[in-house]
Each structure stands twice: as structure tokens, then as C-alpha cells.
Amino acid sequence: MSAIAKITFVSAVNDRKIFADNLLISPIFSSPHPHQIIAQVGFSSAARAYNDAIEQSENEIIVFCHQDMIFPNDWISNLGRSLQYLHSTDPNWGVLGCFGKTTDGADRGHVYMPGLGMLGTPLDHPEAVRTLDEIVLILRKSSGLRFDLALPHYHFYGADICLQAASLGMTSYALAGFCIHNCQYNLVLPPEFYACYRHLKRRWKQELPIYTTCVRITALDLDVNRRRLREFYRSLKGTTVGAVRWQSGRQLLDEIEVKNRPKSELAKCGDKQLCS
Numbered sequence: 001m002s003a004i005a006k007i008t009f010v011s012a013v014n015d016r017k018i019f020a021d022n023l024l025i026s027p028i029f030s031s032p033h034p035h036q037i038i039a040q041v042g043f044s045s046a047a048r049a050y051n052d053a054i055e056q057s058e059n060e061i062i063v064f065c066h067q068d069m070i071f072p073n074d075w076i077s078n079l080g081r082s083l084q085y086l087h088s089t090d091p092n093w094g095v096l097g098c099f100g101k102t103t104d105g106a107d108r109g110h111v112y113m114p115g116l117g118m119l120g121t122p123l124d125h126p127e128a129v130r131t132l133d134e135i136v137l138i139l140r141k142s143s144g145l146r147f148d149l150a151l152p153h154y155h156f157y158g159a160d161i162c163l164q165a166a167s168l169g170m171t172s173y174a175l176a177g178f179c180i181h182n183c184q185y186n187l188v189l190p191p192e193f194y195a196c197y198r199h200l201k202r203r204w205k206q207e208l209p210i211y212t213t214c215v216r217i218t219a220l221d222l223d224v225n226r227r228r229l230r231e232f233y234r235s236l237k238g239t240t241v242g243a244v245r246w247q248s249g250r251q252l253l254d255e256i257e258v259k260n261r262p263k264s265e266l267a268k269c270g271d272k273q274l275c276s
Ligand SMILES: [Mn+2]
Pocket: 066, 067, 068, 069, 181, 182, 183, 276
């Protein structure tokens, strides 16, 4: 496979301004391009939004991503290289993403997030992971993989589809390419997060423990209980937001592309978990 000609990008959009100020300012979309962009609005869950988009996809490679992702200049060629590598080493790959966890909980991937700074390290080629963060999930339409419609809301669908792929004998990977997640970094997560946690724990009880980029899913819920306790104290103190989103995605991209790290990087929170 040479350079990728056409890709389908899918985003579940609940704020058109954030979508326009971040994903759509990625250089790949700055001039006429051959790619398909599907903005899914008004779906009750990521699984519903994304499965619907798979049906609409005109292309084999589908990139599902948050509306607040920014893909820098070299991202598309890095994706092409990663796809080429997988084509020759593991053509039946399952899910490809930007950031994930290995079976023993190590990070794989390279991403910038406000409040957390640079996460992970650059990779030379895709590396196998057990679960992937929802910020970016890439599927081959022909793989037949679909998101689980029984999983409600917008959490854990990345981990779930990677586990599903693994159960069908397909390995998932973090790709070799840096990207930006211009999120608001929330330290307190909504009740839906915990509903999805329980759903995943039930569905994959034979597979525990499972490291995800947000929390470790275990039989005794130690990690998630610790997280809830921390959230309780943060709510009492009123410190529920770790960092805010950059108003201008373009300015953030410029800072990173020109200087290779943002000048006004916000203080790190010491709580290196994603989920925003
Ligand atoms: Mn996000």
C-alpha cells in the first residue's frame, strides 16, 4: 500500500465551534482534499454514532476522533507509514489509535494535552496495545468490527472495541505519529463514566484486570474507588477542572509546530490520566 489516497474522518459533534476550531483547522483540511468528513450530531452513544458512520463511509480506512483533536502537518504521512508497516507485518490488524495501554499498563503513543503536557514518547513504528484511548480510533471497514450498541454513552468504547478485536484474534496498535488533544481536562468525571465502567467490567470479566488510559478495571474496583474518593474531595474543594481548552486550536498548533512545545504550557496536574 502506498500513500493513502482517501480516508473517512468521523467525529461525534456536540459543539460545532469546538469542531471548527480544532479538528477542521488540521492542515490536512486546509486546502481542497479528497477525504470524507462525517460529523455525527445527536446520537445517544458513541457506538450508535460511529456504527451509523461506518455504513456511510466511502473509504476503507475510517478515523474516528474527538471533535477537539488536531492533526499536525506530518500526521497524515505518519499514518500512511504506520498503515504500510501493518500491511506488511500484520494485515489483519484490529484497531489503530494514537494512545493506548499495553497488557501491563505501559503507555504507547505520543500526544499533547493541556494540563498534562506531552504524554508518551515518539514511536518508530506501530506498537501493540491492549486498549486504546477514544481520542482516535482507526478501523478498516472490511475488518467487520463494529462498536457495541449495548455500551451506552461516550466512555470506554475504545477499550471495548480493542477487546472485541482481540477476541477475534486481531491485535490493536498505537500508531507512530504525534497529535494534539485540545481538551478541557476535567478532574471529576460524570456518572455516565462509572456506568460504562460497570458495563465493561461485566462484559469482560474473564479478561480482568484491564488497563485503560483512564482507569484500571479490576475485580475489586480498587483503582476506580480511589479515583471516586479523589473526585469527592476535589468537588468539596471546588477544584474540578485541571486545565482549560485553548480557545484557538490554530494558536496551539502553531506553538507546538514552531517551538515543539507550547510556550504557555499550563501546570501539570500530577494525575496522568486522560478521559476528557
Ligand atoms: Mn476530547
